[in-house]
Amino acid sequence: MDTITITDIDVKDLRFPTSLHADGSDAMHTDPNYSCAYVTITTDKGFEGYGLTFTLGRGTEVVTRACESMFRLVKGRNALNIFANFASFWRELTSDSQMRWIGPEKGVTHLATAAIVNALWDLWARIEGKPVWKLLTDLTPEQLVSTIDFRYISDVITKEEAISLLKRKAEGKEKREKLLLKNGYSAYTTQVGWLGYSDTKVSDLCQKYLDLGFTSFKAKVGVNIEEDIKRCRLIRKVIGYENKLMVDANQIWEVEEAIDWVKRLAEFKLTWIEEPTSPDDVLGHATIARALEPYGIGVATGEMCANRVMFKQLLQAKAIKYCQIDSARIGGINEILSVYFMALKFGVPVCPHAGGIGLCEMVQHLQMWDFISLSGTSEDRVIEYIDQQHEHFENPTNVKNAHYMPPLVPGYSTKLKNQTILDFEYPNGAEWQRMFNEGIFQKPID
Structure with a gap:
């Protein structure tokens, strides 16, 4: 295949009520509801990629909006060209002249970057029919290093050193x-x-x-x-x-x-x-x-x-x-x-x-x-x-x-079950609607 075109990209806000049992609680984060912005990439050849970035509940909607703002840089692209020039694409994704102002390369915009990039790696691994660890392992040193943007770190590590x-x-x-x-x-x-x-x-x-x-x-x-x-x-x-x-x-x-x-x-x-x-x-x-x-x-x-x-x-x-x-x-x-x-x-x-x-x-x-x-x-x-x-x-x-134990299924192990999405998409998932109705959580104000 010479081209695998990314035809669509979607993001969902998924949240789980872990605060009910103090799961994940620590000195700074006392009531976390484990959550994620969940990105799905679809292509014209039937391949899909799934990626996510982890959040703690409130604020996930902000990350999903940041993802949506970046989708224009991904939709319509040839995925194979992205993988062949991954470092360049990564820099493009993190260097949008307007989005970069609200980073740069940190905070919400970088969480969104991670969700999209993780979905792309999952897509690449599924196309290759390998789990990500095996995809990485099988890349030649030159191929693997070509995925990395060395901007700002070349004083510590160079491409040549990494290959060596x-x-x-x-x-x-x-x-x-x-x-x-x-x-x-x-x-x-x-x-x-x-x-x-x-x-x-x-x-x-x-x-x-x-x-x-x-x-x-x-x-x-x-x-x-x-x-x-x-x-x-x-x-x-x-x-x-x-x-x-x-x-x-x-x-x-x-x-x-x-x-x-x-x-x-x-x-x-x-x-x-x-x-x-x-x-x-x-x-x-x-x-x-x-x-x-x-x-x-x-x-x-x-x-x-x-x-x-x-x-x-x-x-x-x-x-x-x-x-x-x-x-x-x-x-x-x-x-x-x-x-x-x-x-x-x-x-x-x-x-x-x-x-x-x-x-x-x-x-x-x-x-x-x-x-x-x-x-x-x-x-x-x-x-x-x-x-x-x-x-x-x-x-x-x-x-x-x-x-x-090493995963053997192709991908980055990031695909969620369809029922999970139906149950826990916030705020309209079945489980959230049930908890709102039962007064377990307060329904968000529109």
Whole structure:
């Protein structure tokens, strides 16, 4: 086929009432309703692509409008030409002279970019008949690097360096792929530690996931130090000290406050403190990292990191020990690949942020590609796993013995079930209409 024309593109606002049970609750986001802007691309050859960006309820309508504003750059295009010149197309999508003003490459416009770009990668993988991790793995170094826009990061990593890094790992790729297909990729769980959960629920969930084979656990902290000490002690009582414990403050602290707070938690032998302060405060993260290094506690961040330039600075400043890319926060796979290359150059392992709606489904592909093609190792690397909302996907994650098993179905694992759309499109989906009628949620004002 010489052409596959994109004939239509659509976006829907989908929301799930996770706040009812405090699922996803943390120090900063106390009542999240896990949601997404869900993009569908259709073509004249019958291929479709599905992509999304994760949100927390209110505001999803703003992201969907941003997606709609960008559709004119996609509709009518030959998808094969996009894939052959993906870096150029990505720059075009992020450089609209008027839309760029309300970014640039951050916030709502970049969330919308991610939804569209994720749908395009899903489309490409479906055309090729491969899951995205396999599509990425099978691209030549030159082909893969051609998808990345190196603007603003060439002082740290160049196209030539990126190609060289991939070629160095070419030997052993087949062996690593077979190993991955057999054993999967190690996961850690955050499901045990949402801030709104009772002590009994936390304890029970720790035992549940311990029995499921998990050896790494994460808890939310940041509102009350005495409660955090109590919670960490409770978790350690169940999981012991042979397993890893991480904590996540979700941006709630000042810099010095973060240092003092985490020092009081040091007795629990934490692997990392995640998002200790403002996600934009590169130097603040660096200060925290230096202060906690003697305690063996690393700093992790990235889920709210706006773009590759922010990641570049975090790495340059030695502000993070663990790099947490998010599949829907920055501009989709193209930009995420650049972060993997920079992280490898700085010797910082990537441990993706996941959970939400579809984040687990997407980041597994990226981390599996990294293992096979780029870093060549899973040492000190792990993928976050949150056990909720997977039932809404046609091809959900498959986690066995605390390991993500590689998806085998073509695409980015992003296609939602039709019934889910009928039930949870906001505000007219059947489930939302039911909850409005029953007074569970207030109906939005037109």
